[in-house]
Amino acid sequence: MYINVRLLKGFSGILTYKIPADAPPIAIGSIVTVPIRTQIKPAVVLAIHHSAPENQSFVIKELLTLETIPYADYYQPFLTKLSSYYQIDSVHFTKRITQFISQKELPSDATAEPSASCTTEIITLTDEQQCVVTFMNPQIEKQQYTPVLLHGVTGSGKTEVYKKLILQAHQQGKTTILLLPEVTLAVNFELLLKSQLINISIFGFHSATSVKDKKKLWVSLCAGTPVLIIGVHLPIFLPISNLGLIIIDEEHEIGFQEKKHPKINSKEAALIRAQLANIPIILGSATPSISSLYNVKMKGWHFFQLKKRFSGSFPTIITVPLNDKKKRKNFWISKKLELAIIDRLSKSEQTIIFLNRRGYSFFVQCKQCSFIFECTHCSVSLTLHEHNMLHCHYCGQTTTQPTTCPSCKTDQSFLKKGIGTQQVVEILQKLFPTARIGRADMDSTVNKKQWQETIRSMHDGSLDILVGTQTITKGYHFPKVTLVGILWADLNLHFPIFNAAETTLQQLIQVAGRAGRNSAESLVVIQTMLDHPIFAYVDEINYLAFYHSHIEQRITIGYPPYNRLVEIELKHNDEQLLDKEADLLASLLNDQSKNSLVLGPAKPPIHKIKNSYSRKIYLKDSEMTPLITLFSAIDKKKFKSSLFFTPNPLNL
DNA sequence: AGCACGCCGACT
């Protein structure tokens, strides 16, 4: 007996080895260690043959050790499908989940103590919650592909539904995968559920999980015991013989897409897997993605809503324009926000100031009328480059910036805009000298201790105001917060990406949800430069109305979910060569395309990272399959640049 | 990828 294998690291060719006579049976997908030259390396089994390959010109060595992996009927087809969808090597997935096998167990730094309060209290579900559970239970039992979208307002108790379903699957001897869009959320969920579902074995499987715990999970998977696996990307690639349910929480989040290439989206992978494995999958969110809501309508996904908030009421939301001419102490703090902060300070209630800032952004705006340049083809804002050129990062269109504003005809009155959180703290300190102000953003998160300290002082009330970015919006509850100020709510709206309005609104609702859990007088102040239709929907009760108005626009412009979109990124150190190759690739794609639209090449906003330059080409079609076929037909050997293929890209 | 092997230049 002979096997074909591929090494997990190093040489990428297919190699043949002999199975020793006394070896236990081997399956495709098994992990083996093999001798290669003078080394011993792990490899994955691709095929099994009864006879030696014909006219071989090399000596076949015997494999050394064998690591069986849990068997599931659909698992190999799943990996095959994923590797085709993302146009990557199928070994990639095996590589990612088995790395720990060859890793040394580090003397783990005092693993997280199991949370003190282990409450086993039985919570009675509301009618809304029970309705979902009643529907899902038979689907778990029947083993049927059932996609379910759960729209539950913040604080409506989605977690209680998840817990019930996990318990139900467990009682039937089935494993559940629970995915969250960030490692920190996964860790929090892990701790929470470990204290509340004490009869179920719960495993985290993500970058923060120790090698020791990964090995424990592997043993459990090999034994086929029903467990709960929590993570972000990795759990969906695991071989699981008794997988019965997949839960995706915060399903609208773009964090399910990996940040570096290949940009696999574990929500998509989960949907593919649920389909092949014939199991139900439930996607929950307070602000479901446009794409999932579209699937409810077009693909018959089941849809449930939780409309009642358990405790607390919804806050009052007001929108304040920043572009008015009214005199105020500081441009960034409106009178209404200033007065509201003064009021909270006097009552010793807390305030969160949120700056909707993603990295550093600059764009051009008219001083007089706040007009911002946008691309005529893509409904995204234009970015200013050298020589007064305005670029569209989506389609590559370039125009010279006019000297007069196209909207109000004022001459030479343009501003380049930008603000950061440090500046915000400075401004607030000047306006409110006695206030105790803390800052929590990516810059200060690098220092983990300081982050923890800031969160702690916010909790115990030794801070009055917390200034922060995205990072403070998720997973933290500060009961004494009765005011949330959003400094520049429309900032992300001008990001040159088709889903800017959607993700901005989702974030605003998320931030607004930080206020008023316990107080009826909670207030959310939304400051904006320009008015925009989305501000009518920040009250989460109106969220579905946003979908109905926005889907029309997506259909008109022809972007997802109405059409499929893929991104091809080219990278090379030599910018001239890269430009040549990007043009070549675009023309090759155009030549070979039947009905697919080829956009670009465009220079992305960040087109130079670590001395490597980048160009992007986008493909659009009503179906994904022709786009994958189109890219796979390209002869990659023609290119010195690296090519990266991303179906359904969600960010820049 | 990573290692062995081989070619060549420098140093004792």
Add this chain to the structure above:
DNA sequence: GTCGGCGTGCTC
């Protein structure tokens, strides 16, 4: 004559 620095090619 021998050590070692690095370029090239192969891995079952």
